[in-house]
Amino acid sequence: MQTRxxxxxxxxxxxGSMIACLTSEYIWWVLSGLSLILFSAYLIFPxxxxxxxxxxxxxxxxxxxxxxxxxxxxxxxxxxLQLQESQMIDQPVQGKGIIASPIKVDGDLVTFxxxxxxxxxxxxxxxxxxxxxxxxxxxxxxxxxxxxWQRGDHVKIQGIWKVPGEARNFNTFDYRHYLRTQYVHWIxxxxxxxxxxxxTVPLSQITMWTWKLLRYNDQVRANLGARxxxxxxDHDRGYMKGxxxxxxGDLDPETFAxxxxxxxxxxxxxxxxxxxxxxxxxxxxxxxxxxxxxxACLIVIVLLPIYVLLTGASPSAVRAGIMGMxxxxxxxxxxxxxxxxILCAACIGMLLYEPYYLLNVSFQLSFIxxxxxxxxxxxxxxxxxxxxxxxxxxxxxxxxxxxxxFPLTIYxxxxxxxxxxxxxxxxxxxxxxxxxxxxxxVLALSYLWLPVANSxxxxxxxxxxxxxxLVDWIDIVPGMLTIxxxxxxxxxxxxxxxxxxxxxCLQHIMQWQFREQSVHLSLKNGDTTNQQEAYTQxxxxxxxxxxxxxxxxxxxxxxxxxxxRKIQSSWHTISYISPWxxxxxxxxxxxxxxxxxxxxxxxxxxxTSGAGTVQYLDVGQGDSILITTPQGxxxxxxxxxxxxxERLGQEWRKRKNPYEIGNKLLVPLLKKRGIHHxxxxxxxxxxxxxxxxxxxxxxxxxxxHFIFNGTLPDGDSLNPLMKTILDQQIPLIAPxxxxxxxxxxxxTLTFLAPETPNQRNATSTYTKGLPREENQNxxxxxxxxxxxxxxxxxxxxxxxxxxxxxxxxxxxxSTFKNNSVFTASLAESTFPIDxxxxxxxxxxxxxxxxxxxxxxxxLSVISVGATNTYGHPTEEVLxxxxxxxxxxxxxxxxxxxxxxxxxxxxxxxxxxYPLP
Numbered sequence: 001m002q003t004r005x006x007x008x009x010x011x012x013x014x015x016g017s018m019i020a021c022l023t024s025e026y027i028w029w030v031l032s033g034l035s036l037i038l039f040s041a042y043l044i045f046p047x048x049x050x051x052x053x054x055x056x057x058x059x060x061x062x063x064x065x066x067x068x069x070x071x072x073x074x075x076x077x078x079x080x081l082q083l084q085e086s087q088m089i090d091q092p093v094q095g096k097g098i099i100a101s102p103i104k105v106d107g108d109l110v111t112f113x114x115x116x117x118x119x120x121x122x123x124x125x126x127x128x129x130x131x132x133x134x135x136x137x138x139x140x141x142x143x144x145x146x147x148x149w150q151r152g153d154h155v156k157i158q159g160i161w162k163v164p165g166e167a168r169n170f171n172t173f174d175y176r177h178y179l180r181t182q183y184v185h186w187i188x189x190x191x192x193x194x195x196x197x198x199x200t201v202p203l204s205q206i207t208m209w210t211w212k213l214l215r216y217n218d219q220v221r222a223n224l225g226a227r228x229x230x231x232x233x234d235h236d237r238g239y240m241k242g243x244x245x246x247x248x249g250d251l252d253p254e255t256f257a258x259x260x261x262x263x264x265x266x267x268x269x270x271x272x273x274x275x276x277x278x279x280x281x282x283x284x285x286x287x288x289x290x291x292x293x294x295x296a297c298l299i300v301i302v303l304l305p306i307y308v309l310l311t312g313a314s315p316s317a318v319r320a321g322i323m324g325m326x327x328x329x330x331x332x333x334x335x336x337x338x339x340x341x342i343l344c345a346a347c348i349g350m351l352l353y354e355p356y357y358l359l360n361v362s363f364q365l366s367f368i369x370x371x372x373x374x375x376x377x378x379x380x381x382x383x384x385x386x387x388x389x390x391x392x393x394x395x396x397x398x399x400x401x402x403x404x405x406f407p408l409t410i411y412x413x414x415x416x417x418x419x420x421x422x423x424x425x426x427x428x429x430x431x432x433x434x435x436x437x438x439x440x441x442v443l444a445l446s447y448l449w450l451p452v453a454n455s456x457x458x459x460x461x462x463x464x465x466x467x468x469x470l471v472d473w474i475d476i477v478p479g480m481l482t483i484x485x486x487x488x489x490x491x492x493x494x495x496x497x498x499x500x501x502x503x504x505c506l507q508h509i510m511q512w513q514f515r516e517q518s519v520h521l522s523l524k525n526g527d528t529t530n531q532q533e534a535y536t537q538x539x540x541x542x543x544x545x546x547x548x549x550x551x552x553x554x555x556x557x558x559x560x561x562x563x564x565r566k567i568q569s570s571w572h573t574i575s576y577i578s579p580w581x582x583x584x585x586x587x588x589x590x591x592x593x594x595x596x597x598x599x600x601x602x603x604x605x606x607x608t609s610g611a612g613t614v615q616y617l618d619v620g621q622g623d624s625i626l627i628t629t630p631q632g633x634x635x636x637x638x639x640x641x642x643x644x645x646e647r648l649g650q651e652w653r654k655r656k657n658p659y660e661i662g663n664k665l666l667v668p669l670l671k672k673r674g675i676h677h678x679x680x681x682x683x684x685x686x687x688x689x690x691x692x693x694x695x696x697x698x699x700x701x702x703x704x705h706f707i708f709n710g711t712l713p714d715g716d717s718l719n720p721l722m723k724t725i726l727d728q729q730i731p732l733i734a735p736x737x738x739x740x741x742x743x744x745x746x747x748t749l750t751f752l753a754p755e756t757p758n759q760r761n762a763t764s765t766y767t768k769g770l771p772r773e774e775n776q777n778x779x780x781x782x783x784x785x786x787x788x789x790x791x792x793x794x795x796x797x798x799x800x801x802x803x804x805x806x807x808x809x810x811x812x813x814s815t816f817k818n819n820s821v822f823t824a825s826l827a828e829s830t831f832p833i834d835x836x837x838x839x840x841x842x843x844x845x846x847x848x849x850x851x852x853x854x855x856x857x858x859l860s861v862i863s864v865g866a867t868n869t870y871g872h873p874t875e876e877v878l879x880x881x882x883x884x885x886x887x888x889x890x891x892x893x894x895x896x897x898x899x900x901x902x903x904x905x906x907x908x909x910x911x912x913y914p915l916p
Contacts (some may be wrong), residue, residue, distance in 0.1 A: 008452045010344035016062030017358050027067050027256035069355045080123050088161045095119045099153045102218050107655035110135040110146050130183055135190040151218050152211030156197050159190030161534045164625020168618035171672045181356040217309050221245055227446055231457035235274050244439050246270040246311035253657045258475045263420035267431050270311040274612035275320035277436055297332035301325045315357055316366035322346040340374045356499045361412050363388020372404030379503040382510045385819050403874045407492040412450035414671035418480045484673025487602050495598055504881035505584040509622040605674045608632055610903040612787040618891040619661055621688035631744040633679045662696025677702040684796025685776040686713040698724050709781050710734030711727040711773040732752030736817055750821050752806045753782040778802050788901040795839040803851040832856040859887045866892040
């Protein structure tokens with residue numbers, strides 16, 4: 001507190017905000033308990049009462065400030081309309097407002113934010129409220145109309161009210177919560193550019209100039225983006241836009257994914273690296289113009305906010321800009337001493353302006369990595385003292401950045417590349433010292449001498465091409481991308497504590513060894529300078545240096561004799577070390593062991609304790625079920641799929657990065673749950689709503705076996721998936737009715753269908769390729785899962801004809817009667833099970849009365865989209881389920897449905913949204 005007061009204040013402010021964020025439901029009880037703890041500490045420790053009073057008060061104020069911001073973050077629109085929130089959904093709206101963000105156009109979808117201040121014709125809001133506009137264009141010609149819209153325009157919108165989508169599965173991205181941190185509670189959905197018309201309204205001079213400034217900034221960014229399109233090749237235009245002006249809208253999704261897997265996304269976003277380079281360039285140019293250091297600093301202070309605004313004003317750029325301005329001012333005054341104080345000043349200022357910055361991933365990474373560089377680089381550099389200074393500095397920065405960002409990387413992105421340090425060490429200098437400065441020079445030169453700028457742009461594009469090749473090469477190295485379960489906050493805090501403790505102690509040990517060697521060499525050469533310095537050390541250290549340096553030197557001389565000799569000599573040396581140094585040796589070893597334990601624990605999948613779990617994921621109008629067995633085996637049944645319809649002449653509607661269930665939901669969900677590999681992927685049939693998301697899964701997560709129905713649908717929809725499976729040499733399995741697959745000691749899959757044409761012909765090899773079957777529903781893989789003595793039946797989209805065939809085989813075929821599962825049947829006409837996955841999302845063409853009567857499920861699960869247009873589940877099916885007294889669980893109403901089976905057979909059910 002006395003040496004670094006601003007650091008202490010920043011820590012407690014962040015801590016108080018975090019406490020309020022994590023305990024918002026019972027905040028006042030927590031604050032009361034925290035006040036009691038602080039008061040007790042105030043009485044117990046009188047020597048630090050002043051520090052406790054100040055820091056405790058700041059923590060309480062931060063918590064209250066966060067809670068106050070949370071309470072006022074609510075919508076006034078329902079009260080203005082005198083309606084309940086539930087009554088507003090899908091109701092028409094007509095409102096006036098101001099476009100409050102740049103217009104984004106992706107295919108036929110136009111999105112932006114709008115500050116709405118009037119509803120209907122005469123219902124004005126007390127305070128303008130920000131809403132999100134989602135407008136779908138009707139014709140290609142409307143793109144020209146949209147191009148005229150700008151931030152600051154006063155418009156009238158007609159549409160319908162929508163609420164932002166919530167997370168439908170456990171531990172997945174919550175869009176509604178994300179928009180809430182931007183103070184957005186409602187979406188207005190509109191169709192056609194004609195649903196928005198421009199209007200006018202009088203504004204104050206300050207407000208008018210603010211909107212004009214923001215509009216001018218958007219125009220400059222658009223002009224710079226168009227200029228970049230002229231200068232660089234097609235493959236790297238989006239990359240250079242992100243690098244130079246922070247516009248990632250045109251960045252190729254595959255390129256971004258490759259950079260993300262290698263931990264290189266900080267290159268693509270404007271951050272402290274970019275701000276530092278531009279600051280250095282500007283200072284150098286001003287100094288070459290013979291401007292004094294003080295005046296140059298002041299000029300750059302004025303120019304930095306302009307650069308931050310031009311590059312999009314992301315939290316990391318704002319942080320770097322604030323730090324740069326404070327640092328330059330301190331440099332001009334000759335008072336620049338502690339970068340950590342500047343960082344904390346920027347942190348407190350940004351959190352006072354916007355508390356929700358604390359939840360922003362970019363903000364967190366920016367501040368934690370910057371603080372880590374300030375604190376940890378001096379601890380790491382002594383470990384690299386034998387390297388040349390430039391190499392040592394670059395390695396220290398790269399390693400520290402990787403070590404500091406590692407916990408947040410695996411927490412948010414659940415992946416980490418072992419080659420990330422190598423990629424950063426090679427590519428960051430190329431980008432920061434070559435591409436970024438040269439690209440900026442080319443962009444500026446293009447306004448003076450376009451032909452020369454184009455030539456230089458081609459050279460930069462050539463460098464970028466090799467950069468992409470290098471990233472792709474690193475990306476395909478097998479086994480380097482690791483998948484991690486999201487750790488707890490306690491794990492993250494313990495990681496940082498152990499990392500600091502270990503490096504701090506290691507630094508002391510290295511410094512002590514260096515001093516000892518210096519004293520020994522000085523005594524040997526007759527130089528008493530270092531000897532006198534050594535006498536300032538504690539007495540026990542001087543005794544060790546005087547009496548035992550020969551043993552230490554002998555250890556180094558004889559170290560080449562063998563590993564055993566090294567250990568013996570090292571142990572002999574340690575036995576003479578002072579208690580002060582012994583404690584550091586022990587602390588260093590202990591922190592290293594704890595760190596290793598944390599890494600192993602963090603990488604290991606959560607322990608199942610003998611329980612298995614069946615997770616019916618909500619993938620909209622489709623199926624996807626994740627099975628985790630009692631011994632930790634992972635089986636994915638189907639992968640959902642998003643239907644897209646492309647019409648001839650409607651290519652303009654195609655979006656750059658459309659929503660794809662595999663990349664956007666399924667793969668992140670699997671990674672979030674720490675699934676390093678899938679022991680099996682089972683595709684019940686080839687329809688897109690079951691197979692569409694598997695392409696991304698197969699590409700990004702190792703799969704050991706692929707089980708399917710042995711057929712392909714008509715057309716080529718499944719060809720890319722099958723090609724990927726063959727390229728990765730994943731074994732293909734087409735089970736036959738009556739076969740069993742033992743997953744582990746407590747888990748068995750018993751296959752009931754289908755019987756494909758090849759199997760009817762008694763052949764197990766396909767001489768002319770896989771057979772084509774148009775009606776994939778009829779050939780759905782139907783299987784019974786037995787886990788911890790409980791039975792789950794999975795049906796895909798099996799129709800009633802396939803159901804009748806299965807029932808006939810069960811009652812007539814000796815194949816099933818001799819099966820270990822069905823010999824336990826209580827009667828030939830029934831086989832009661834615990835859970836049935838209703839076929840075909842509750843369509844009337846599945847789940848016949850005979851089928852339900854035979855299985856008599858205790859629970860029937862229906863995987864169905866919340867906004868499907870098929871009328872699923874039908875009333876007929878719901879009535880049939882009710883007739884067998886089966887409980888119903890539905891993903892459209894309850895989100896993800898999880899059923900855990902304990903070793904004793906006890907079943908526990910958990911749903912994302914319980915029914916009232």
